[in-house]
Amino acid sequence: MPPEPALDDRQALACLLRILAPTWQENFAGHITVATDDGSMLVNPWGLWWEEVTAADIVRVAADGRVVEGRWDVTPAVHLHTELHRARTDARVIVHNHPPAATALACLGIEPVIAHQNSAIFAADIVVVDEYDGTVESAAAGSRLAAAIGSATCVVLANHGAIVTAGTFAEAAYKAVTFERMCALTLAASQTGTRLRPLPPAVLAPLKDELYRNAPAAFWGGAVRGLLAREPSTINLNAGNLNAGNLNAGEGGAP
Numbered sequence: 001m002p003p004e005p006a007l008d009d010r011q012a013l014a015c016l017l018r019i020l021a022p023t024w025q026e027n028f029a030g031h032i033t034v035a036t037d038d039g040s041m042l043v044n045p046w047g048l049w050w051e052e053v054t055a056a057d058i059v060r061v062a063a064d065g066r067v068v069e070g071r072w073d074v075t076p077a078v079h080l081h082t083e084l085h086r087a088r089t090d091a092r093v094i095v096h097n098h099p100p101a102a103t104a105l106a107c108l109g110i111e112p113v114i115a116h117q118n119s120a121i122f123a124a125d126i127v128v129v130d131e132y133d134g135t136v137e138s139a140a141a142g143s144r145l146a147a148a149i150g151s152a153t154c155v156v157l158a159n160h161g162a163i164v165t166a167g168t169f170a171e172a173a174y175k176a177v178t179f180e181r182m183c184a185l186t187l188a189a190s191q192t193g194t195r196l197r198p199l200p201p202a203v204l205a206p207l208k209d210e211l212y213r214n215a216p217a218a219f220w221g222g223a224v225r226g227l228l229a230r231e232p233s234t235i236n237l238n239a240g241n242l243n244a245g246n247l248n249a250g251e252g253g254a255p
């Protein structure tokens with residue numbers, strides 16, 4: 001297998017945002033954070049769409065959500081991430097947005113079903129947070145959400161969207177796209193009136209281990225190579241594609 005692309009955290013986050021934009025982005029909404037060793041976290045800026053972020057645009061925030069580095073502001077819903085990172089050291093990367101199929105399930109009140117073999121990577125890791133609690137614009141709201149999520153790595157947020165947590169960029173990328181595919185299968189089944197065949201329980205644990213071992217690195221490597229062939233400026237650390245003076249960064253709005 002080709003070696004994993006050599007990227008620093010800002011470059012990898014910019015790549016992850018663009019790789020997930022086609023399947024996870026609801027226009028300007030959504031955020032991905034990466035916890036760093038000093039207790040801060042990196043996040044995409046407020047007001048830029050995932051598909052246009054470069055490494056130079058990535059913002060650093062402190063554990064309380066204050067911007068401490070970068071030329072942009074961040075989402076008012078940053079506490080969805082700060083409190084989950086605080087509660088979960090395994091969740092180095094946290095992806096949140098409103099992908100179509102997962103969000104449809106979130107609004108229908110349907111739990112995704114592990115029926116396809118690749119969905120086994122989520123075995124025992126899915127939770128549906130079934131009470132809508134408003135937008136997560138305070139540390140208290142973020143703490144309540146983190147408590148409701150518990151140890152799950154894949155979350156359907158009722159009337160809202162989805163969260164995927166991961167230990168690495170590669171796992172975040174693969175789990176996010178696979179989660180949305182699992183939700184699309186569940187949604188398709190609900191439209192036919194046919195029940196999905198769940199995978200036999202006995203195969204779940206070994207299949208999950210195998211998927212973690214083999215799938216994320218292969219997915220991430222190919223996705224990054226393809227992205228950088230098409231959009232090499234994604235990993236530019238010195239200059240973004242936008243001039244900060246051209247946008248009213250940080251002026252509120254729906255997260």
Ligand SMILES: [Zn+2]
Pocket residue numbers: 029030096097098160161255
């Ligand atoms: Zn949201």
